[in-house]
Amino acid sequence: MILRTPLVAGHQLQLLLLPSVLLLMLHLLLCDAKTVNPGDSMQMQHHQMTAEPGLPEPRAYMPDAQHLDFVYHDHEELTRFLRATSARYPNLTALYSIGKSIQGRDLWVMVVSSSPYEHMVGKPDVKYVGNIHGNEPVGREMLLHLIQYFVTSYNTDQYVKWLLDNTRIHILPTMNPDGYAVSKEGTCDGGQGRYNARGFDLNRNFPDYFKQNNKRGQPETDSVKDWISKIQFVLSGSLHGGALVASYPYDNTPNSRICRSSALCAMFQTYSAAPSLTPDDDVFKHLSLVYARNHAKMSRGVACKSATPAFENGITNGAAWYPLTGGMQDYNYVWYGCMEITLEISCCKFPPAYELKKYWEDNQLSLIKFLAEAHRGVQGFVFDPAGMPIERASIKIKGRDVGFQTTKYGEFWRILLPGYYKVEVFAEGFAPREVEFVIVEQHPTLLNVTLQPSKRLEGIGPMGPGGVPVGGVVGPGGLYRPIPSPQHYRPPVPPYAGAASSDSGIFSTISNGLNSLYSNIFG
Numbered sequence: 001m002i003l004r005t006p007l008v009a010g011h012q013l014q015l016l017l018l019p020s021v022l023l024l025m026l027h028l029l030l031c032d033a034k035t036v037n038p039g040d041s042m043q044m045q046h047h048q049m050t051a052e053p054g055l056p057e058p059r060a061y062m063p064d065a066q067h068l069d070f071v072y073h074d075h076e077e078l079t080r081f082l083r084a085t086s087a088r089y090p091n092l093t094a095l096y097s098i099g100k101s102i103q104g105r106d107l108w109v110m111v112v113s114s115s116p117y118e119h120m121v122g123k124p125d126v127k128y129v130g131n132i133h134g135n136e137p138v139g140r141e142m143l144l145h146l147i148q149y150f151v152t153s154y155n156t157d158q159y160v161k162w163l164l165d166n167t168r169i170h171i172l173p174t175m176n177p178d179g180y181a182v183s184k185e186g187t188c189d190g191g192q193g194r195y196n197a198r199g200f201d202l203n204r205n206f207p208d209y210f211k212q213n214n215k216r217g218q219p220e221t222d223s224v225k226d227w228i229s230k231i232q233f234v235l236s237g238s239l240h241g242g243a244l245v246a247s248y249p250y251d252n253t254p255n256s257r258i259c260r261s262s263a264l265c266a267m268f269q270t271y272s273a274a275p276s277l278t279p280d281d282d283v284f285k286h287l288s289l290v291y292a293r294n295h296a297k298m299s300r301g302v303a304c305k306s307a308t309p310a311f312e313n314g315i316t317n318g319a320a321w322y323p324l325t326g327g328m329q330d331y332n333y334v335w336y337g338c339m340e341i342t343l344e345i346s347c348c349k350f351p352p353a354y355e356l357k358k359y360w361e362d363n364q365l366s367l368i369k370f371l372a373e374a375h376r377g378v379q380g381f382v383f384d385p386a387g388m389p390i391e392r393a394s395i396k397i398k399g400r401d402v403g404f405q406t407t408k409y410g411e412f413w414r415i416l417l418p419g420y421y422k423v424e425v426f427a428e429g430f431a432p433r434e435v436e437f438v439i440v441e442q443h444p445t446l447l448n449v450t451l452q453p454s455k456r457l458e459g460i461g462p463m464g465p466g467g468v469p470v471g472g473v474v475g476p477g478g479l480y481r482p483i484p485s486p487q488h489y490r491p492p493v494p495p496y497a498g499a500a501s502s503d504s505g506i507f508s509t510i511s512n513g514l515n516s517l518y519s520n521i522f523g
Contacts, residue, residue, distance in 0.1 A: 058149075058159045058368045068148045070356040072137060072185060075105050075177045081144060082108050082173075089151040092116060092164065098172070099223025102197035105177040107223055112150045113168040120168060122381075124234040124374040124413050127170040128367070129224070132202050132238060132328065134179015135193035138346040138359050139239025143173040145360050146367050163372055170231070175220055176202055188348035189242075196220055203238075204324060206331035210252040210276075213326040224328070228336055232405070234413045235374040236332055236340035237291070237367075243344035244298050245311040246291045248284035250276040251318035251327035251342075276319035278333065279400040283415050287373055288315035288341055294369045295345075296362040304347035318342065337404025339415055377416035377439055380447035382406050382425055390451060393427035398434070425449050 068081060086095040094116035097106040111117075119125070128146070130139035150169070153160045163169075174180060176196055183193025195201055196218055205221040207213055253276035278284060292298040292314030303310040309321070318329070332340040345363055348355075382393045389410025396403040397414060398421065406412050414423075416439045426432045430451035437447050 058153070058157055058365060068144060070141075070145075070360070071353045072141060072356075073144065075174070075181065078140075078144065078173060078177075079106065079108065082110055082147075085147060085151060086110065090116075092151050092154055093147070098227040099219060101176070101178045101220055102218070103178045103181075105181075107172065107175060107177070107220065109170050109172045109227070110147055111168055111170050112147055112164060114154075114165045115168065119407075119409075120166075121409050122379070122411060123166050123168065124379070125168045125170060125231050126235045126371050126374045127172065127228075127233050128237050128239065128371075129172045129175055129328070130239040131174035131176055131180055133194045133240060133349075134176040134181070134196070135183035135187065135191070136239075136241035136346075136349045137174075137180055137183065138241050138351065138356070139343070140173050140180070141356050142239065142345070142360060142363055142367065143171050146364075147171055147173075149364070159368070163368065167371060167374060169371060170233075172224075175224065183350055185350055186352055187350045190349075193350075203328055204326040206326050206328050207335070208252055208325045208327070209330060209334045210250070210254050211325045215326060221328075225331075228332060228338065232407045232411070232413075233332070233336070233338040235287075235371065235415065236329075236338050237370055238328055238340060238342050240342055240344045241346040241349040243308070244302070244304055244314065244347055245321075245344045246288035246298065246315045247318045247321060247329075247342040247344065248288045248315065249278050249318060249330050249333050249340075251324050251330050252276065253319040253323050273319055273321070273323050275317040276323070277317065279402055280333075280339065280415075282417055283339065283377075284341065285315065286417060287339060287370065287415070289313060290373055291341070291343060291366045291370045294366040298345075298362075298366075334402060337402060337414075373415060374413065375444050377414050378421070378423070378437060378445045378447050379411070379413040380449065381410040382412065382427070382449045382451060383410060384430070384451060385453070390427050390430070393425055393430075393451070395426075396424045398422040398424055423447070423449070425451060427451055429454055431455065 073081065082095050086093045092112060092114065094111040096109055096111070098109055099107050101107065113120070115123075128139075128143055130143045131137055150160055150164060154164055155161070178197040179193045179195055181193075198218065200215065200218050202218060202220050205213075205215050205218050206225070253274070255274065255276075289299070295314070298314035301311050301314050311321075318324070318327070327342075329340040329342050332338040346359060351359075382390045382395070384390055389406070389408070391406060391408045391410065393406040393410070393412075394403050395405065395412050395414075397416065404412065404414065418439050418441050420436065420438055422434055422436050424432065424434050431454055433449060433451055435447065435449055437445055439445050
């Protein structure tokens, strides 16, 4: 009699039926090799915010060796795992593709939630993106194990059940499957596999707010842009390798071209960069610290190598580390109000597979606790007087000029720390409204806003040039229409930023080369 045990690579290992004593010994050996010590992950620092009083910490994860082991999975194996998981857990998962890579590989996204096929009204959508650089695949594998952990723990882990009952989690394990296909395990530095099949760095391929990005859009980035334009993501993490740090926006800066008049300054501007802070800097630092402090090592701020930087508390502003143009996290934030940070989770870009188990133990709690932060701050609905939701109403927290919009159900979310705030709400055909509210630590603030239809011009108030009310325009039928607050913050661009429309000359070439080298080393 022959037993057939499926292996991850798709081959089969044939074992002769052994006497019962030998089988028992073999079983004990395998269990010992595959069991994660529950105490290892739980020694991580507990974050102060508890999603719901009385919920225990997520338990340590023991992988099911019959379905997912701690090895690297090529695209076919990854696809098989996702399809098998979706078939096995139809009430918790939904699998969809947002597009294809240059070489025709699907960009798979798996939704993990108690409502995988339909948006849960009033509950946020969040996401993780892995492997945007093909030669940085640790995040790719961590996301597969996160999926496995969620679906196998839903009925036994109260924290996971609460998270999946109240959140829709979208996981894109690999954004650059073509780059991964030509990468080599054990390569800690260098650029082989970093780029897509056309040689483009996908994390330099998004529209940029501070500097025009003239790089031709790629199918992978176009697919992601289309994806996030259709789903109102509240929170996001992009997983990288090559350092151990949580990096937050902005990645670019209006001062990034200040040195163009000096060739030597241009060469070394990367290494003397200053922070480029968003209006939500306090929130981004908090989110980064949530990940770093729940990680086994990150918050220690220890440098990966003697020649590489150390990061205080394991976090950094992106531009302060090194400025870059066309990054994904800035695009998420400025264009759609989604708070994304970059998670560098391995000093070695493509470490040996035998280290993956330890990486999971280091990152498990961080990956889960970070997503729960979507339930911090303010959330609610925008209605008209009849109680109907107002879609695409523009919302801005006063003093934080990066706006966001409501969903088709009138929903909105904003991650904020405890304090007093004012929200400004604008919608076409309605009078703008400003509402004060308070954020506390223990739970999110629920805030519903009702907008009143615009009034006719009579009695509107102060008039501007041409007989148009201040702060508005005359719409059809003589109705007053307020000018909506711009959805996106427009940071001031200094006069010198546009002085040179293109980079040219030998020193510019050297400077760009140094930037590329720096990126290849650190992520």
